[in-house]
Amino acid sequence: MFNNILERFKQIPMEKLYLWLAIPIGLIFLFLMPPFQVPDEGAHYFKALNLAQGQITCGGQVSAPANYVSLPSDTMLVKIKGEDRKKISGSKIKEALTKSASEEMVVVPSSICGASPVGYITQSLGLKIGLITDAPPLIAFYIGRLLTLTLAIFLIYTAIRFAPFGKIIFLFFGLLPMTVQQIASFSYDAPHIGFILFFIAYLLKLTVTNEKMSQREMWLLFGLSLLAFNAKQGYFLLALLVFLLPKTKFLSTKQYWLYTISFISLNLAVFLFSRMFLTEVSAFAKGVDPNAQLWGVIKNPVNFLYVVFHSLYKNFFFYFETFFLKPGWVNTSLPDLLYIFMAGGMTLILRSKEEIVSLNTRQRLLLLGVFFAQLLLVFLSMYLVWTKVGAERIAGVQGRYFLAIMPLFIFSFYKSKFSFRSEWIKNNISIALVVFLFVTFIFVFINIAQLYYKGLSNYL
Numbered sequence: 001m002f003n004n005i006l007e008r009f010k011q012i013p014m015e016k017l018y019l020w021l022a023i024p025i026g027l028i029f030l031f032l033m034p035p036f037q038v039p040d041e042g043a044h045y046f047k048a049l050n051l052a053q054g055q056i057t058c059g060g061q062v063s064a065p066a067n068y069v070s071l072p073s074d075t076m077l078v079k080i081k082g083e084d085r086k087k088i089s090g091s092k093i094k095e096a097l098t099k100s101a102s103e104e105m106v107v108v109p110s111s112i113c114g115a116s117p118v119g120y121i122t123q124s125l126g127l128k129i130g131l132i133t134d135a136p137p138l139i140a141f142y143i144g145r146l147l148t149l150t151l152a153i154f155l156i157y158t159a160i161r162f163a164p165f166g167k168i169i170f171l172f173f174g175l176l177p178m179t180v181q182q183i184a185s186f187s188y189d190a191p192h193i194g195f196i197l198f199f200i201a202y203l204l205k206l207t208v209t210n211e212k213m214s215q216r217e218m219w220l221l222f223g224l225s226l227l228a229f230n231a232k233q234g235y236f237l238l239a240l241l242v243f244l245l246p247k248t249k250f251l252s253t254k255q256y257w258l259y260t261i262s263f264i265s266l267n268l269a270v271f272l273f274s275r276m277f278l279t280e281v282s283a284f285a286k287g288v289d290p291n292a293q294l295w296g297v298i299k300n301p302v303n304f305l306y307v308v309f310h311s312l313y314k315n316f317f318f319y320f321e322t323f324f325l326k327p328g329w330v331n332t333s334l335p336d337l338l339y340i341f342m343a344g345g346m347t348l349i350l351r352s353k354e355e356i357v358s359l360n361t362r363q364r365l366l367l368l369g370v371f372f373a374q375l376l377l378v379f380l381s382m383y384l385v386w387t388k389v390g391a392e393r394i395a396g397v398q399g400r401y402f403l404a405i406m407p408l409f410i411f412s413f414y415k416s417k418f419s420f421r422s423e424w425i426k427n428n429i430s431i432a433l434v435v436f437l438f439v440t441f442i443f444v445f446i447n448i449a450q451l452y453y454k455g456l457s458n459y460l
Contacts, residue, residue: 014167015160018174019153025175026149030184034088035075035096035141037328038185039398042072045186046111048123048144052131057277058113064131065101069108071137096138101131116274119188119231122147141186148190152183155194159201164208165357166414169407170197172346177325178400189400192232196404199228203241204411206249208358213249218259225267230274234381237374238405239267244363287388294384308379311394323399323406330398350414357415368412374405 012020036042049069053062067074075096077086117124123144130140156174160167173179174197182189202224206217221242229236242263250256297304312319322330324342359367378401379394386396425432 013161014171015157018160018171019157021175022153022156022180026153026180026184029180030142030145030149033181033184033328034077035093035138036072037077038181038187039329039400040112041186043111044120044123044188045072045141045144046109047115048120048186049108049127050110051117051120051124052127053108055108056117058110061107061110063105064108065137066104066106067096067099067102068127068131068137068140069106071096071141075138093138097136099136101134101137114233114275115188116230116233118227119191121191122151123186144186145184148186149184152190152194155191155198159194159197162198162205163201164205165355166204166407166411168350168353169410169414170201172350173197173403173407176323176403177342178323179403181325181327182400182403188232189403191227192235193404195224195228195231196235196238197407199224199238200241200407203244207244207246207363212251213245222263222266225263226270229267230270233271233274234377235374235404236267236271237377238370239264240370240373241366241408243366288386289389290384292389293387296389297380297383304380304383307383307392307394308376310392311379311397314393315397319397319399319402321399323402350410355415357411359411359416364412364416364418367408371405371408371412374408375402378402 036045049064050056050058050062053064055062075089075092078089078092080087126142126144126147127140129135129143130137135143153174156170160170160174163170173193179193183193184190199221202221206213206221225239225242229238242260245256245260247253247256250259318326320343321333321339324334324339326333379397382396383394387394
């Protein structure tokens with residue numbers, strides 16, 4: 001009997017397995033994580049509240065019940081005697097859960113002016129339901145979290161269902177602890193991750209099928225891209241993935257180029273238009289000058305690449321932790337062994353999965369190239385608006401920013417025949433060894449000289 005149950009369990013489709021796991025895990029996370037303890041959740045809450053009251057940009061002002069506006073401060077964690085960290089106040093939570101919407105109306109603070117409304121549809125809907133029914137503000141808050149979680153789970157479930165291969169990859173990224181934390185919150189990361197995973201899966205499905213693309217499929221892919229790349233702006237380079245589609249999917253070469261170029265151009269145009277329409281003039285932190293940073297990148301792109309690599313090297317463990325989960329406002333780490341277990345277990349399971357992946361070398365290289373291009377764009381955006389001029393590291397980048405695009409990196413190698421071996425090196429091992437050591441020690445000596453000898457350039 002046990003063997004029969006085990007065999008039936010093995011036959012469960014991956015998308016159904018995801019639902020069975022994501023729903024209870026997501027609901028536990030939704031209620032276990034205290035209000036506004038997900039990064040920037042307070043700012044996302046005010047953005048959604050503005051949208052719920054009809055304000056799309058930061059150009060005007062709208063009002064809402066006083067206790068809706070004060071909810072983030074009303075539910076703040078408090079210091080309890082004998083405890084190292086602040087804890088939830090039961091009395092504050094009870095009041096926010098039971099006290100109806102205030103009759104007093106106050107102005108809603110502006111927040112995240114440059115964010116697209118696409119990333120806040122479910123959050124603002126949850127708050128609107130609360131406002132219409134005069135529900136207590138914390139009830140409306142949890143309705144917003146619940147609707148956002150529901151949307152994200154549906155999108156990831158659909159992605160797994162559509163994926164022609166690598167379903168387990170989408171399942172993993174839909175259930176990483178950091179993913180679950182974000183999709184069970186007010187963050188725009190929820191629709192961002194869900195829509196991008198759905199877009200990648202649907203594109204892969206269209207890529208490997210033998211049939212010609214229909215007009216309906218073309219429009220659906222384009223519409224999906226607009227939602228995916230604008231739920232959280234700055235990911236428009238993913239539009240280059242349209243080149244995964246082989247020319248044989250189209251009626252002619254002309255149609256292929258017309259569709260792919262239009263696909264990329266329209267996505268770029270929507271991004272630029274939304275930036276001009278949504279972004280308000282705002283003050284940056286002291287020492288931050290986007291124009292100076294951009295001009296520096298243009299004059300010396302090599303230096304910018306060095307700053308990126310330096311940031312990756314110095315902040316690797318921070319990115320690693322914030323990719324898997326650094327709870328709350330990324331100020332608390334999980335046990336080291338748990339991070340090792342998550343990374344090692346995920347790698348082992350993916351390596352052990354047997355399936356055929358219908359991607360040729362060109363498509364895999366495209367996936368890898370788009371991944372690195374988008375990764376650089378994320379660093380560039382934070383370099384421009386979050387990093388002081390002259391800084392050696394890029395500030396503000398977190399591992400969670402790569403949750404939606406990391407499957408591109410994995411798919412570029414997943415079940416491939418790449419062996420990371422070179423026939424030339426194999427046949428010329430001594431020459432390769434000498435060249436490697438020569439280049440290595442040239443840079444070692446230069447760095448030692450620069451470290452210990454003042455004014456080295458005067459001797460050269």
